[in-house]
Amino acid sequence: MAAKLAGIRPGQRIFSSDMTFDATINPMVYEGACPVFIDTEYDTWNMDPAALEKAFALYPDVKVVVLAHLYGTPGKIDEIKEICGRHSAVIIEDAAESFGATYKGVQTGSFGRYNCISFNGNKIITGSAGGMLLTDDLEAADKVRKWSTQSRENAPWYQHEELGYNYRMSNVIAGIVRGQISYLDEHIAQKKAIYERYREGFRNLPVSMNPYDVSNSEPNFWLSCLLIDSDFMCRQVRGECEALYNPEHGKSCPTEILNVIGSINAEGRPIWKPMHMQPIYRRNDFVTREGSGRAKTNTYVPGGAVGKDGMPSDVGMDIFHRGLCLPSDIKMTPEQQEKIIEIVKACFD
């Protein structure tokens, strides 16, 4: 509905976060959008404003930017809003993972013209499914109310002037969500405690936690992730659907760590694989802070493409290569988490 409100037409180019879940992009593509993916920055693991600036230089006519806040961490909102404002582009904010997170004291999901929250089963608050569109534009909200309930006109009979959708939330789900809302703060506090326990536990390892802007933002800490320092990565290669690594003393890699986490029947995940590396989007453009037009290859060579500042020029793939999502469920006990910390530590022995 946000994509429709933003007026996306078939074949129209839009800009989108690159390191996100496919649910950010799918609805745009349903409307026929042709996404250009914008690389990620290291400070919050979200859309890099410098890459977005480059993208507008390449494609000045783009009018829609889809911005996700990965793992519940707000991105560089002020910088991105400023750039979009200068180019008269509408922001669609995907706050599906970041419900309750704040940037300069304001909740994510209120910075775009159209904003989306998810109540899918894995989110910080859930109704088992469903979601929410947020906008300050009353006319837009009324349009969505109509479109999402089969576009019925105000007439004594079923009268239709526009295409309709069955996107309405069921009353059962709405009831569950309303019951859950009061637990949002408590869930965030528990998620934050999990993040802090990991950070403390990994203090002496050559790893860092998923970062955030400590002075301006308060994530909801939906997922705790870690990133292995480049010098402490053992060799790891990933094909389309499988991974291999060479164990090495004092070093590790996401594949090894995820294997040991899986071996005690806990669940970790690789970092969301960047959209520009997804086979479905192989032919779409991808813009980094270095620019665009990189050869579209399907293999990632660690440290292969290095930018002017000595950093990898494909930040998303570097984080995908070295990072992983840790078990972060609030039902996990501190003892269970301690166990995870111990086995991760052992990977670096």
Ligand SMILES: *Cc1c(COP(=O)(O)O)cnc(C)c1O
């Ligand atoms: C979960 C999620 C969504 C929305 O998922 P739905 O199942 O459609 O509610 C959108 N974007 C991101 C980044 C997500 O993680």
